[in-house]
Amino acid sequence: MLLPLSNPSSSPEPQIKKPKTPPDFQRKYSFKSLKAFLAAHYPSFNQPRICLFLSIFFIQILLLVALRSVPLSFHPSRHHFPSPFIAPHRHHLNATISTTTTTASATTASTVKEESSCEFGRIFVYDLPSALNKELVTDCDELNPWSSSCAALSNDGFGPVATGISSVVPENLAPAWYWTDQFVTEILVHNRILNHKCRTKDPNNATAFYIPFYVGLAVGKFLWLKNSSAKERDFHCEMMLKWVQDQPYFQRNEGWDHFLTMGRISWDFRRSKDEDWGSSCIYKPGMRNITRLLIERNPWDYFDVGVPYPTGFHPRSDNDIVQWQDFVRNRNRKNLFCFAGAKRSKIKNDFRGLLLNHCRNESDSCRVVDCAGSKCSNGTSTILEAFLDSAFCLQPRGDSFTRRSIFDCMIAGSIPVLFWNRSAYYQYEWFLPAEPQSYSVFIDRNAVKNGTISIRTVLESYSEDEIRRMREKVIEFIPKFVYARPQEGLETTKDAFDVAVDGVFRRFKEQEQPGYRWSAGPPIASGGMVVQGPSFWLGMAAMDFSASYLASWVSRKWAMVVTFV
Structure with missing residues (x-):
């Protein structure tokens, strides 16, 4: 290499080859120089706790980069969502759009029930205090400050039969239609899960534990009352968590194998300050590892799972599905x-x-x-x-x-x-x-x-x-x-309930993979940003943080830094 000249005007000296420095020597002393530089310019770098935190953080980043390039079985598929799209102009579409009459089966392989045994395990349903579910339905006159909710909760949560709808839908399918309220998934799921083929009454045989808490009904009665207190809105959730956390099966796995349905949108349970809207149920430390089925999820929370809103159509059989599909196909x-x-x-x-x-x-x-x-x-x-x-x-x-x-x-x-x-x-x-x-x-x-x-x-x-x-x-x-009408489900077709429960079983199975829980499960992709689940941050508990407080704090902060897309 060329050495710098001491005097630009002087004639060049003969080139002298510098002995090549061994690579190990370079790495060793370049690291020391870097360390000395950082110590001089950033005094906090000499503090062991800061170093420990940064080390854990960068190890997580390296693992994340490495794991994203390997098709491991516990990573869910990540779909690329479309950018705002303007379709190129094609030929004009007539105002009246007709379709060719065809007949097709109701389901594909992905929606057909298998006759196999409970390959992913069995579900145990807790028998909660009645104040957390049954009494809320019994007191249906008190759930809404303006009118009674009793009709909406009738017929096992499906609501009143849809009268007069036979002028719009095929007459033989009219009995499958109800005026179903959009906030009743807690009742629908509870009734179905009690009749699930993989339900067990012995908790020692269970791989999944269902908490039949009607949290949406419990908080809904207070959402529109201007004088309701934070304590009132959190009362039932705190009662449930205290009861569940005393159960040995919850303590055994810290809630990782527990799930529940929350019949409203996620934001109704994410109150940060007492004077804000809703309950703070999701932010309670005991909720940290529980999987939650919601009609609207927080996309940046691994434990939130979005499930379909209830509609008015509740098929009674596979044949109802086939007939309805043919009807809308040929419309x-x-x-x-x-x-x-x-x-x-x-x-x-x-x-x-x-x-x-x-x-x-x-x-x-x-x-x-x-x-x-x-x-x-x-x-x-x-x-x-x-x-x-x-x-x-x-x-x-x-x-x-x-x-x-x-x-x-x-x-x-x-x-x-x-x-x-x-x-x-x-x-x-x-x-x-x-x-x-x-x-x-x-x-x-x-x-x-x-x-x-x-x-x-x-x-x-x-x-x-x-x-x-x-x-x-x-x-x-x-x-x-x-959501099918029969409490035992349809004959061979999987409905929204079946898909949700199968997904929970798969998730709990994936959580048994080595290192899965340590990384909070898979990262969640959003555009160009990757956000880790809550347990990613538990590595920071090596510092003087309470793990439960930290998880709650991080969850709150991410909820406030959401990008609206």
């Missing part, structure tokens, strides 16, 4: 698209109000169902009829990121048009097709707002064959969207 759809919703006047630049106006301006291709007031409450078939008559249905976010209407739309064989990734793609991985574009359309909401995209133009660019394929994919997955 003559008069409208290109539709929108059912109400604007929120108190919300600035309300997107639903924009869609209502957009639809009214395209009245020759879009059907509007204005849900102002109580026009779209349980007891009307207007929305179902609109979905049945439309090729596409617009699905903006609701009061939260998700809305029941997405499933009402797909049950009717209509193709959902989404504007937020978190409305479906980040929510229901166990229940939806792996490729979002195979069953849905995603449109950039900002482009709609600024007028650079016409929803009608985008939807008209799809050919009839493309629409037929997308609709067929939606129809194929209908069994996974519904």
Whole structure:
């Protein structure tokens, strides 16, 4: 190599070859130099606890990078969600879209029950104090500050029979329809799990433990009361956790093999401060390792699992599924698209109000169902009829990121048009097709707002064959969207309950893999960001932190740093 000249004007000296430094020597002394540099400029680097924390942190990063490149069995599939998409213009789609009459079976291999034994294990259902479930249903008159909830909770949670719906659906399928409330999954799942073929009454034989706590009903009665206290909203959750944590089977595994259903959206249970909305149930230390089934999950929380909202269709048999699929497949759809919703006047630049106006301006291709007031409450078939008559249905976010209407739309064989990734793609991985574009359309909401995209133009660019394929994919997955009426389930078809329980069993099986719990299970991908589950941070407990406090703190912080997509 060339040595620097001491005097630029002097003549160059003969080149002298410098002896090559052994690689080990270089690494050794370069590290010392780096360490000395850091110690000089960052005095805290001399503190052993800081070094220990940084070491644990960087080891986790290295493991994460290494494991992401290896197809290990305990990593779930990660789907690439679509970017805002404008379909290239294709030939025009006529206002009336018809399909060829075909007959197909109700299910694919993924939704057919196997007659095998309980390969993943058995479920034990706790017998909780009645104040945590049965009494809440018995006191149904007190669950809503404005009206009684008794009708909504009748018929084992399915609600009143849907009268007058035979004018919209086949007459022989009308008895399978109910006016089901969207917040009753706790009751539906509890009744089904009591009759599950893999239920055991001996906890020593169980691989999964179900906690039949009606937490959504418990907190729902306080959500709309201005004078309700944080203590009231947390009372039932704290009672449940105290009871469950005293059970030897919970203590044995610290809750990792326990799960429950929370019948509202995740944010109703994530109160950070006493004066804020909802309960703080999810942030309680005892909830840290419990898997939670919710109609809307926090995509950055490993223990939240999104399950479908209950719809009004509750098939009584496999044949009900087949008949309904044939009915929606052969439906003559008069409208290109539709929108059912109400604007929120108190919300600035309300997107639903924009869609209502957009639809009214395209009245020759879009059907509007204005849900102002109580026009779209349980007891009307207007929305179902609109979905049945439309090729596409617009699905903006609701009061939260998700809305029941997405499933009402797909049950009717209509193709959902989404504007937020978190409305479906980040929510229901166990229940939806792996490729979002195979069953849905995603449109950039900002482009709609600024007028650079016409929803009608985008939807008209799809050919009839493309629409037929997308609709067929939606129809194929209908069994996974519904909660069947029989408490023992359908004959061979897996419904939403079966898919959810199978997923829980698989998850608990995966958790037995060496190192799985230490890393909090697999990281969760969101765009270009990877967020570890809560137990990733428990390595920091080597410092003077309480592990339970730390997990709660991290969970709270991630909830506040959510990127709205």
